[in-house]
Amino acid sequence: MNEPLLRELVPAVIGVLVRRGADFAAAEDAVQDALVEAVRRWPDDSPQDPKGWLVTVAWRKFLDSVRADASRRRREELVEAEPEPVPVPDRGETADDTLQLYFLCAHPSLTPASAVALTLRAVGGLTTRQIAQAYLVPEATMAQRISRAKRTVSGVRFDQSGDVSTVLRVLYLVFNEGYSGDVDLAAEAIRLTRQLAAKTSDEEVAGLLALMLLHHARRPARTGPDGRLVPLAEQDRGLWNTQLIAEGVEMLQAALVRDRLGEFQAQAAVAALHADARTAEETDWVQIVEWYDELVRLTDSPVARLNRAVAVGEADGPRAGLAVLAGLDPSLPRHTAVAAYLHERDGDPVTAARLYARAARSAPNIPERDHLTRQAARLNAQLRR
Known part of the structure; x- marks a missing residue:
């Protein structure tokens, strides 16, 4: 059974039923029932016209549900007048x-x-x-x-x-x-x-797709064999998917030349700069700060401002990053983790260890909590030597 093909056909089949007179909710229910039928009846191979088959079965499911609802006489009359559907799309069924x-x-x-x-x-x-x-x-x-x-x-x-x-x-x-x-x-x-x-042809659609591809390219390196979270700077870049990176960069460049910048394009530009660096040390943090400036201008997002503080800390030194961080709301998610990182880079392991431990207590997920806990334990172990 070709499950990806089934999923791709769903919107088109729902559209056919809606154009035939079904409301959206009923059409969606009928198509889901047809998908269940397809799973049962297409174990090895799909029919020659999968869309036509799904339209036929989904429309019959819809008619069955209408017939079962005696209180909806208007639809009952429509059903009685409707001929049995065939799996050949009519003119209205070619619309996407x-x-x-x-x-x-x-x-x-x-x-x-x-x-x-x-x-x-x-x-x-x-x-x-x-x-x-x-x-x-x-x-x-x-x-x-x-x-x-x-x-x-x-x-x-x-x-x-x-x-x-x-x-x-x-x-x-x-x-x-x-x-x-x-x-x-x-x-x-x-x-x-x-x-x-x-x-x-919306530039932001291309920007979002580029952003997804660039992030997804790093997925194999995000966790170690033991399931531990691996920070970007420590990832094995040889594990990154270069094909996805190339596709994402090409898509982003095509969107940027149209000069209609949006937030997803700006985020993708940051991801592309990370992907372009052969090592963490070669990351162009100055350009990344400039892209975060654009992102803040576009969105005034507190999260963008927080990420900009990290980038400033890398480009201009940890004290510059801490100065930017001081102007942000301490209740921001991951604010404490960023402060811990910048304090460690500034040579203050005592404060960093305390902040890592505090950040772990409010981490949004278990892998991040465990990572922050290990960071605090690592610094505390160093301090006891």
């Missing part, structure tokens, strides 16, 4: 509704968590079970989240224009979740962003 589905699933009325879940279901073609496993929540909880999301957008017209920036933020959320269970969310986010990039 993928972009509209992106906009719908990333609607501003949805919470970020709901938008992510709905995007993975309706555009990504993942099952509720797969999404629940990826986010480490019970399947029933994820099913409720998706149902609420579909109810929220039920009144939104399918062809209503949407906001690309909202879609990009949802995809970035998916990418940053990493991976767990049997679904690699980082790879899935890249697949969906590639799909979006094929539908639009």
Whole structure:
């Protein structure tokens, strides 16, 4: 069974059902039922026309659900008049509704968590079970989240224009979740962003895809054999995926020459400079500071300001970095970890060890907590010698 092909066909098949008269929620449910049927009936090979097959089965699933709902007489009348569908796409079925589905699933009325879940279901073609496993929540909880999301957008017209920036933020959320269970969310986010990039010439879509590729290229070196987090400066750069790096850099350069800079392009430029350095010592920190200046100008993001403090500490020395850090909100996530790092580089292991230990207590995940705890233990061991 060609599971990637199935996932790619999901938006188009949902679009066909919506154009035939199904509402989005019912269409999405019917397509999910058709996918289950495909898994059962395509064990070795797919039919000659996979899209036509899915359209046929999904439309029959939809008709069955309508027939079962006696209270909806208008739809019952539509069903009685509707001929049995055939797996040959008609003129209206050749339209590509993928972009509209992106906009719908990333609607501003949805919470970020709901938008992510709905995007993975309706555009990504993942099952509720797969999404629940990826986010480490019970399947029933994820099913409720998706149902609420579909109810929220039920009144939104399918062809209503949407906001690309909202879609990009949802995809970035998916990418940053990493991976767990049997679904690699980082790879899935890249697949969906590639799909979006094929539908639009927006520079920020290209910027986000470049950023994802450049970060994903470093993935093999991010953890050691024992599962420990490996900081960027200590990574084995021979493990980085040079093909992904080349693709990301080329995509970024093509977007930058159009001179419509956005935040994802600026972030990708920082990632490209890291990827370009053969060793950590050869990193062009001066240029990285300049790109963070652009990012702060574009977004005024506290996280960008925090990352800029690190870059300044590398480019101009740790005391310069600490001076920048002093002007930022200490409650920022990872503020304490950055302070610990800069104090260590400034030759103050006592303060650094204390701050590493404090940062570990508020770390957002177990690998980061363990890394910060080891940093504190390393410095404390040195101090006792």
